[in-house]
Amino acid sequence: MxxxxxxxxxxxxxxxxxxxxxxxxxxxxxxxxxxxxxxxxxxxxxxxxxxxxxxxxxxxxxxxxxxxxxxxxxxxxxxxxxxxxxxxxxxxxxxxxxxxxxxxxxxxxxxxxxxxxxxxxxxIDIHSQHETLSLNSETFQLEMIDAVANTSAIVAQYQQERQRYLQASTALETLRERQAASLKEADYNTFLLNELQEARLEGVDQEALEATYEKLNNSESITEGLSRTVQLFSQEPAGILENAKEARKELARLQGFASEYQEAWERIHSVIIELEDLEETLVQLAEEIESDPQALYDTNAQLQRIHQLQQKHAVGTVAELVAIQKELSEAQHETETLAEKIENAVQEETEWKSKATRTATELGEKRRAAIPALQEELIALLGELGLPNAQFDFHLERSETFREIGMDHLELRFSANKGSRLGPLKKVASGGELSRIMMAIKAILSRYKHMxxxxxxxxxxxxxxxxxxxxxxxxxxxxxxxxxxxxxxxxxxxxxxxxxxxxxxxxxxxxxxxxxxxxTKEERIAEIAEMIGGKQLSDSAIAHAKELLN
The missing domain is CATH 3.40.50.300 (P-loop containing nucleotide triphosphate hydrolases)
Structure with missing residues (x-):
């Protein structure tokens, strides 16, 4: 309090x-x-x-x-x-x-x-003036029954199971939508995947492949250039290597005269060794160059395929094509496994639907069991409040819809007068009757809710x-x-x-x-007297106030 x-x-x-x-x-x-x-x-x-x-x-x-x-x-x-x-x-x-x-x-x-x-x-439970209108709400009416039936635990259980069922239904619907979209694109995606797989892109070095193509495509020019270069090295009597060796001989005669001549000889000797090694390399390179039309054709075909795929998928590297191939492969695998996922999702949805249905059934039974006592108590209290002929009919009907408050539909029917036909509370009850009904309900609920x-x-x-x-x-x-x-x-x-x-x-x-x-006591007398007779406090109003207080 x-x-x-x-x-x-x-x-x-x-x-x-x-x-x-x-x-x-x-x-x-x-x-x-x-x-x-x-x-x-x-x-x-x-x-x-x-x-x-x-x-x-x-x-x-x-x-x-x-x-x-x-x-x-x-x-x-x-x-x-x-x-x-x-x-x-x-x-x-x-x-x-x-x-x-x-x-x-x-x-x-x-x-x-x-x-x-x-x-x-x-x-605190605040009953404001407009809350009387909530008496016409089906949710409020069911909550009233639930308070008397002490179903808070089972309502919470149902709402949890209902939530899991709705989540399972949403997940199943999402999987089915994905499957429909996947099947719609499956043929085209399979075509794209096969096209990438046939290109055998794993481990391909595009730069090295392009370099190989340039060699094969220009083999004659490369062979000719290397041969002429080798001739320039060893041509007698004016080849580069021959001239260098003659220079070394001349410096050999001078190297004993001074250290700088010795150093010059050593340097040209090193150059000759490098030139001989370079000549050997050029000869080897020239021997390796062969005209291979088939290799040129195959290399060109592979490069053309790579370029076409890069243009088709709007990418610039083989690595990006491999990544797309992986995505398409995963999408194909997901399409193949969606059926199994859907089957599992259907099973989960069915399980939660079954659980929520059982709990909702138990909730409905408890509500029906509580209605007679609630109805009897309401009628008794309304008799005290000037409605001795009040009648109620809690028309509880089972539905197949998983509502937040259960699977029950409730229509509260009421009649204030003997012999009158019962009708929906919100249509037949006057404002004063609604106030008294709400008063009676609050009196009942105050005991059950322990507010x-x-x-x-x-x-x-x-x-x-x-x-x-x-x-x-x-x-x-x-x-x-x-x-x-x-x-x-x-x-x-x-x-x-x-x-x-x-x-x-x-x-x-x-x-x-x-x-x-x-x-104070005297101020209460004056206040109640004013409520009875207005600002001008009469002796009779004061006497009536005292009588009420006593």
């Missing part, structure tokens, strides 16, 4: 701090005084996205903080599951900084909005007189099991509170602010 609420710099509120107690706390105030601002602040605290205009003074930080006593609600596993520190005395804080940036904390540790949203519903705090925002709309009194009695009973806060305009309900807070506006010279205060 909430033990303390602090709101600073939020909308019309400058600074409100209020200690909260168990039981039934009544919140009253004139229309427009700011009661809805309190709910807005609590909604922010529970993870609602912040409005940039939330701060009263945009230059200051907006802070909303609530302290909770939750020792007896077994919420530690929930906190641990969402990676938050648990404390029996837990503090939630939301800050909106100047500029609109928002921060959230649980027990002074930073958390995300998703974490706040995960624990919020287990701390720490429940807040009613004018759930009594559309009722008055004896019905209001019965609503007040029901709220009083509910507050014995939980902390209940009720925003109300009805004196019968206001009088049942163990605590009474009043929200009011206060005007200063420059601004209007919303304030809240705890009413």
């Amino acid at each position: 909430i033990t303390r609420l602090t709101i600073k710099n939020y909308t019309l509120i400058e600074d409100i701090q209020v200690n909260m107690e168990g039981g039934l706390t009544i919140i009253t105030g004139e229309t427009g005084a700011g009661k809805s601002i309190l709910l807005g602040a609590l909604s922010l605290l529970l993870g609602k996205r912040a409005d940039l205009n939330s701060a009263k003074n945009p230059d200051k930080k907006c802070v909303i903080e609530a302290e909770f006593s939750i020792a007896e609600y077994d919420l530690e596993p929930l906190f641990v599951a969402h990676d938050m520190d648990f404390d029996a005395h837990t503090i939630l804080r939301r800050e909106i900084l100047p500029g609109g940036k928002s921060r959230a904390f649980v027990n002074d540790s930073p958390v995300t909005l998703q974490q706040l949203q995960a624990i919020g519903p287990y701390l 720490p705090t429940l807040i009613f925002d004018e759930i009594d709309t559309g009722v008055s007189g004896e019905i209001a009194q019965q609503m007040a009695n029901l709220m009083q009973r509910m507050s014995g099991e939980m902390q209940l806060l009720s925003i109300t305009h009805l004196p019968q309900i206001a009088a049942k509170g163990t605590n009474h807070l009043k929200v009011f506006k206060e005007e200063t010279a420059t601004t209007t602010i919303t304030q809240m205060k705890r009413l």
Whole structure:
């Protein structure tokens, strides 16, 4: 339950701090005084996205903080599951900084909005005025049955299995699409792969191949050039080598006269050795050159094939062609194995579908088993709330669709009057009847959900007189099991509170602010009397207020 609420710099509120107690706390105030601002602040605290205009003074930080006593609600596993520190005395804080940036904390540790949203519903259930319309929602109606049937674990199991089934179905569909696309391109890809494989590209050195082609293609010119070069080396009497040897002889006669002549002789001797070696190499090269038309043809054909493939695949190297060949080979292999993958995917989809179906069937059975007791209790409570002839029919029908809430379709049929035909709740129930039905449902759910705090925002709309009194009695009973806060305009309900807070506006010279205060016994009498008879407090209104309070 909430033990303390602090709101600073939020909308019309400058600074409100209020200690909260168990039981039934009544919140009253004139229309427009700011009661809805309190709910807005609590909604922010529970993870609602912040409005940039939330701060009263945009230059200051907006802070909303609530302290909770939750020792007896077994919420530690929930906190641990969402990676938050648990404390029996837990503090939630939301800050909106100047500029609109928002921060959230649980027990002074930073958390995300998703974490706040995960624990919020287990701390406070806020029933706003528009939530009565959710009574017409099939999801809400099934959740109501599930709370009574205690099916939270099986619902979670079904949703997990359903998710796995949907994932398996998506994966199967993707594989089938890939197979269709693969088969569509298979023939052409096989042609391309065969073409690359026939070219035998692995280990091919394109530069070396082109060099071989140039040799073969110019063999005559190369042979002629090498022969003439060899002749220039050894031609008598004017060959390069012969002339060098004559020069060496001349220097041999001079080498004894001075060291520089000796050095000159050594140098030309080295040149002659190099020239003799070069001559031998040129002779060998000339002998190796042969005119081989077949080799020239084969080399040219291989190069032409490589060039054509490079042009076809828009690449410039043999390595890139080999990479494309590998990709095509892998694609061909995948096409061949897709059938097996699809078979496995079909099996997985079937397994998860079967599991989800079994769990959904069990869920439906538990729901059907819980409906009679829920229906009986609802009718009994509505009898107390002035609908003694109320009738319900929970028409639960099995479908073959895997919905998020199960495989059941629910239509809640209702009649408020004896002898009237039952019809869909959303079509036949009036606003006042919907308020009373929601009140009865909340009373039932409060026992099953073990909620720490429940807040009613004018759930009594559309009722008055004896019905209001019965609503007040029901709220009083509910507050014995939980902390209940009720925003109300009805004196019968206001009088049942163990605590009474009043929200009011206060005007200063420059601004209007919303304030809240705890009413004393005398102030409660005046407040309830005003709710009965208006601003001019009559003796009869005061007497009636005292009677209600007593």
